Amino acid sequence: MNYLTVENISKAYGELELFSNLSFSIHKDDKIAFVAKNGSGKTSILNILSGKDTPDAGQIVMRNGLRIAFLSQSPDFDKNLTIESAIFNSDLPILKIIGDYEKALQNPEDEDAYQKAFEQMEVHNAWEFELQFKQILFQLKLDQLDQKISTMSGGQIKRLALAQVLISNPDLLVLDEPTNHLDLEMIEWLEQYFAKAKFTLFMVTHDRYFLERVCNEIIELDHGKLYTYKGNYSYYLENKEARITQEQVETGKAKQLFKKELEWMRRQPKARTTKSKSRIDDFSDIKKRAHKRRNDHKIELEINMERLGSKIVEFHKVSKAFKDKSILNAFEYVFKKGERIGIIGKNGTGKSTFLNMLTQNIQPDSGKVIIGDTVKFGYYTQGGIKIKPQQKVIEVIKEFGEYIPLTKGRQISAKQLLERFLFDGKKQHDYVEKLSGGEQKRLYLCTVLIQNPNFLILDEPTNDLDIVTLNILEDFLLDFPGCLLVVSHDRYFMDKIVDHLFVFKGQGEVQDFPGNYSDYRTYEASVLPVSKTKDDVVNNSEEKNKTNKAEKLSYNEQKEYKNLESKIRALEFDKKALEEQFNDTTLTQDEITKLSDKLQQVINDIETKEMRWFELSEKFES
Numbered sequence: 001m002n003y004l005t006v007e008n009i010s011k012a013y014g015e016l017e018l019f020s021n022l023s024f025s026i027h028k029d030d031k032i033a034f035v036a037k038n039g040s041g042k043t044s045i046l047n048i049l050s051g052k053d054t055p056d057a058g059q060i061v062m063r064n065g066l067r068i069a070f071l072s073q074s075p076d077f078d079k080n081l082t083i084e085s086a087i088f089n090s091d092l093p094i095l096k097i098i099g100d101y102e103k104a105l106q107n108p109e110d111e112d113a114y115q116k117a118f119e120q121m122e123v124h125n126a127w128e129f130e131l132q133f134k135q136i137l138f139q140l141k142l143d144q145l146d147q148k149i150s151t152m153s154g155g156q157i158k159r160l161a162l163a164q165v166l167i168s169n170p171d172l173l174v175l176d177e178p179t180n181h182l183d184l185e186m187i188e189w190l191e192q193y194f195a196k197a198k199f200t201l202f203m204v205t206h207d208r209y210f211l212e213r214v215c216n217e218i219i220e221l222d223h224g225k226l227y228t229y230k231g232n233y234s235y236y237l238e239n240k241e242a243r244i245t246q247e248q249v250e251t252g253k254a255k256q257l258f259k260k261e262l263e264w265m266r267r268q269p270k271a272r273t274t275k276s277k278s279r280i281d282d283f284s285d286i287k288k289r290a291h292k293r294r295n296d297h298k299i300e301l302e303i304n305m306e307r308l309g310s311k312i313v314e315f316h317k318v319s320k321a322f323k324d325k326s327i328l329n330a331f332e333y334v335f336k337k338g339e340r341i342g343i344i345g346k347n348g349t350g351k352s353t354f355l356n357m358l359t360q361n362i363q364p365d366s367g368k369v370i371i372g373d374t375v376k377f378g379y380y381t382q383g384g385i386k387i388k389p390q391q392k393v394i395e396v397i398k399e400f401g402e403y404i405p406l407t408k409g410r411q412i413s414a415k416q417l418l419e420r421f422l423f424d425g426k427k428q429h430d431y432v433e434k435l436s437g438g439e440q441k442r443l444y445l446c447t448v449l450i451q452n453p454n455f456l457i458l459d460e461p462t463n464d465l466d467i468v469t470l471n472i473l474e475d476f477l478l479d480f481p482g483c484l485l486v487v488s489h490d491r492y493f494m495d496k497i498v499d500h501l502f503v504f505k506g507q508g509e510v511q512d513f514p515g516n517y518s519d520y521r522t523y524e525a526s527v528l529p530v531s532k533t534k535d536d537v538v539n540n541s542e543e544k545n546k547t548n549k550a551e552k553l554s555y556n557e558q559k560e561y562k563n564l565e566s567k568i569r570a571l572e573f574d575k576k577a578l579e580e581q582f583n584d585t586t587l588t589q590d591e592i593t594k595l596s597d598k599l600q601q602v603i604n605d606i607e608t609k610e611m612r613w614f615e616l617s618e619k620f621e622s
Helices: 042-050 083-088 093-106 111-123 127-139 154-167 184-196 208-214 233-267 274-290 351-358 393-398 414-420 437-449 467-479 491-497 517-526 530-552 555-581 589-618
Strands: 002-013 016-027 031-035 057-062 068-071 172-176 200-204 217-222 225-229 313-322 325-334 340-345 366-371 377-380 403-405 411-413 455-459 483-487 500-506 509-513
Touching: 002 042, 016 042, 016 057, 016 200, 016 217, 016 225, 031 042, 031 208, 042 068, 042 172, 042 200, 068 154, 083 093, 083 127, 083 154, 093 111, 093 127, 093 555, 111 589, 127 154, 127 555, 154 172, 154 184, 184 208, 208 233, 208 491, 217 233, 225 233, 313 351, 325 351, 325 509, 340 351, 340 491, 340 517, 351 455, 351 483, 351 500, 377 437, 393 414, 393 437, 403 414, 411 414, 437 467, 467 491, 483 491, 491 517, 500 517, 509 517, 555 589
Parallel strands: 031 200, 031 217, 068 172, 172 200, 340 483, 340 500, 377 455, 455 483
Antiparallel strands: 002 016, 002 057, 217 225, 313 325, 313 366, 403 411, 500 509
């Protein structure tokens, strides 16, 4: 089933043409990744698909009634809303029913409203949907539903926007870098969610494992032309290489034919026959094919690293906490030359705080951080480049000097350096604020590396960089002779460049693991508690039993049986939410009594449904 067709769209900003005459289609159940270099117009294409922008030429033809949800890189919410109100601010009817039910739970004194809301949940069978969206919020660490958006970090807001588009249950999901601001656990959950859910996806992402495991099609915009690959990331790499090789062969043949036709053109008399005129017309096409060449300039990352002495960085019994939240607890470590360490851990476990202590931007509560005399940090932060109004790209680099020192006593001009980072002469005189997100990150990376650090700290360096730039950065880092410390949620990137990990487990615990991220995940899976393994066996057995029993139930009983499981799980969530309200010390005795009545009512509903569930499950036993 065709959902959407893009017909010959073009887009330009002033003299800058992003793309022209692009056409492709999106069909039901497609999971498409859109791949292109930074500055090629990826975000503009997503904005056009979602209706936030319009093409200069061409059109988007959509199926009637198609519902599209768009996740942008910079979500915009009303700061006065709470997480809950933002989620329920939707035109989806079932969300209004669930919203009324959630509101009734928060007002225990209004028993009529609760009863009415509960009945609507029953009539519209909204329990499964409620359970699904609560699980989404739980996985994305958004369970404080009364938290105001004005108090949330940028990462939390991005996760809220992701939750909102997932819960809206659209026909087509358009996603711009969905894994940004997610920790590794969340990314792996989202992978599994998309692999199982019947979503149709069109997305831009730099996460190559995500591309490998989620996508069934990749569309690449390369030198102004679209190429479609019906497969995952591995299939794309293999077939792209074959395509480029074939193009080179065809260009070689065209050059030989061009040489032959050029000699013929030079020998031709002034009088032309009809046959020769046709051959002359073909000559211009042959000439164009013969002169076709790929503009695949690579970033040349070359720096004059400062000498690194024997003493680098030492942590001696370092502790740090914020109120009752421990970040480090008597942490001990001595960095050695050439170390390549990755840092992983859930959001909020203190990874960025650790980096700030390392660079002495934050002082520990106790213990010492000793920095060697020869250490020169290069710190690539999540904040990115600080944009000055009306500052041009070339002016950013000239702040470090007209000429930049390289290895072996050589030097390079600011202009030449920018060319090595893929900023051509025209782009160098663009305003920084007009660059794409990925181009700004590339410029920021340039400013970090030209300061010749010997201890490189990269905090989420892969966000917004295109895959081509990522591959080049990885190759550079593999050859970097200094110390390297990386915080990244890009598992492919971490696997390729780090030797061991600092695993931030929370409450001050940091594990030093000898291996990369995939090694760590394999290790974690191998040391699961015996009790958990037994539980898994029991659960698998129960699932088989459920299947057998269900086969003996009538169609309506099977449907009721399945719905009861969803209802019970959803009511358990509601029970927990009501119980948490008792933590409010300002409640009056009357409010406590009404809250207790509401809680008892939910408990009664759970017990009633559990009894019916047991009746159905035992109905045909024996």
